[in-house]
Amino acid sequence: MIDLIIIELTDFDTQVWNKHPKLRFNSLTSDDSGEKIGSSKAYYNGLEFTKEPKGKVKIKGSIHKYYNNGLHNGDRFTFDDFEKAVSQLSEFGVVPEKAILRGFEIGLNLDTSKSKINTKTFLDSILYCGGIERSDMEINGKLGYGSKFKTANVTYKFYDKMEQACLQSEMLRIETKFTKMRAVENYGITCLSDLLDRTKLANLISDKYLKFIDKTIFFEWNQIKTTRKLPTKYKSKFKDLRNPDWWIKDQRNNTNRQRNKKLLEDLIKTYAKRDIKNILKGMILLEISAFARTKKCYEYTEFEPLKKWNCLDENAQKDVTNTPRIVRCDNHDQREGKEKKKYCLTCGKEITGQKSDSKYCNDQRKCRDKAYNLKVSEKRQAKRSQKEKEIINLIKDLGNEFNLIRTTNPNRKKIKGVPSRKTSIIATIGGKKRYYHGADARFFLNEFDKKTKTEVLTQCPYDTRLEHAQ
Incomplete structure (x- = not known):
């Protein structure tokens, strides 16, 4: 879960690094005097060790990759693994209570190869994220494999981890990067030891990571290509809601955004073949449970705020271990014998109980007649438009004759x-x-x-x- 860390060590003796056999520092030197210019840096297993001229010492890099001996950071990184990685930093003189945080990342690697939806579909379906303007991420010198949403203190990222880390299987990475520490000061997180506090970390993940997933809208264009099946009163509005530029073109207040967001997500749940956000949240919840679970027990009571996310109830628990699981990720029930719900093409009313070939509700034929009149009107309008074009061309060609x-x-x-x-x-x-x-x-x-x-x-x-x- 924790990946990139930027820490500044206080009350630190640099001789610990100078004498360490695994660290070899390099720095620029002046050709004339031979004096060192700028900072001295050493690299080891994905971490960058820096000694600045003014005496500051910093460590920056992926602690996840460091735990994997510098190979990659594309697998699962649990809280137990994070604790072990921090303890291993002690060989470089790192004391967690004296390691001041200057920035860090929290994120999850989601294995989409086990899902019905691939990574590209997830990335293409991102429509809106908290009113923040979207920008493409460059991964290995190429665009189109990720998106980021940058604010003053935090950057949210969605990208293809398989492309970035050259993995063998599909992997979606969702992370939150804290670029300014004032973003987490209300959680009492200032040094590396605070990230080892389960209560503080659980509250941070719940508020700054999971809530940002809730605020994001995922919309698959192919699932609702036209407005034909939508109720008439929503057809015009829907054309705006599915446009990503519409969400950020005005300075809308939060109430207005939430109302429109709820409307669009309700339409997706009702009329789309699948709810991609629901599937994604199921994958995240399973990965969160694996992150928080320890080898000592299956109950992770220290991470209680994470259990409440996505409104899990007792019906979504395993009988023996009480470990949360997702009963079904897709929005529609796929069990055999379950009748698929149908809705009136005009008013949107459920007509599941009617004949199999029914398209409209049996409300005194109003919806059927309305649909028929609409088709006739469209044909007349098309015919009239054709005739008008013919007249315009005739006048244009002959003019004053x-x-x-x-x-x-x-x-x-x-x-x-x-x-x-x-x-x-x-x-x-x-x-x-x-x-x-x-x-x-x-x-x-x-x-x-x-x-x-x-x-x-x-x-x-x-x-x-x-x-x-x-």
């Missing part, structure tokens, strides 16, 4: 009880006549007026048609 006579006022409003006069146009082109009536004719006149404002139009008797002058 027309000599039109107005029969009715196209902007005249229809009066109830008074029969309206029908506008008609006959355009003769190349010896062939084209007819336009009603709305098409009025659209023709409007567009023609825009094109030829200087034309003189004269009023004709009732029901006279306009004809193109050849």
Whole structure:
């Protein structure tokens, strides 16, 4: 769980490092005087040991990699392992109570090879993270394998650990990096020994790591490609909610964000084939339980705040060890014989009990008729749009060659009880006549007026048609 650490040692005798056989310090020297310039540094098993000219001594690097003899940090790193790694630092004169923290990381490696979803899908589904602008991470000189969300004191990261550490299996890394220690000062964490305090560490993980997962929205575009199945009142809103730029373009207050976040996640749970966030939280919870469990016992009472995350109840416990487990990660029940839930395509009402081929609820045919009318309206609109394009191209090509006579006022409003006069146009082109009536004719006149404002139009008797002058 703990990975990168940056510590500054106080009351430290540098002779311990100078005489240590595993440390070989290098520094820049002046060509003229031969004096050392800048800091002296040594490297051992993933850690960087620094002696600064002003007397400060620091250690920076991955304590996880140090525990693995400098090979990698792509496996599970439990709290017991962290305690052993800190104790091993004593050979370099590190006293945890005198090692001041200047920065550190907490994170988990999630083995996605055992999941139904690969690492790339998880990374591509990140839509929103606490109103923070997203930026790509560069991993091994390449982009597209991770994202980070940077604030003044903390940086949140999601990236492909297999690509970064050159591992053999799929691995997703989610971590929180504390770049400023004021981010953790309320938890009483100032030195390395405080990270060995189970209570302090549990509260920190719960508030600064797990809550940030809760604040993040994961949305798979392919799961809800269109708004066809969504209730009508949510269709327009949904187009904004699935846009990552929409969440950060305005300075929205927290209440507004939470309300919209809850709406989107409810729509995902109801209409998407799977809830990727629910799957991810299940994987995190299993990894958290493995991190906190000790070899002495299966109950990890010291990490009580972590047990309460994700609202686990007694039904999600193993009978013997009482170790939390995930009953099912996916949002939908996949057991045989379980009828899959169906919803009305218009209003969203559940229609699971209706016929197998039902698409709409049996509410006096309102939803079915509404859907039919919508389809008819869309077809009419498509046909009208095609006709309007034809008219625009006709006017554009022939332009002032027309000599039109107005029969009715196209902007005249229809009066109830008074029969309206029908506008008609006959355009003769190349010896062939084209007819336009009603709305098409009025659209023709409007567009023609825009094109030829200087034309003189004269009023004709009732029901006279306009004809193109050849």
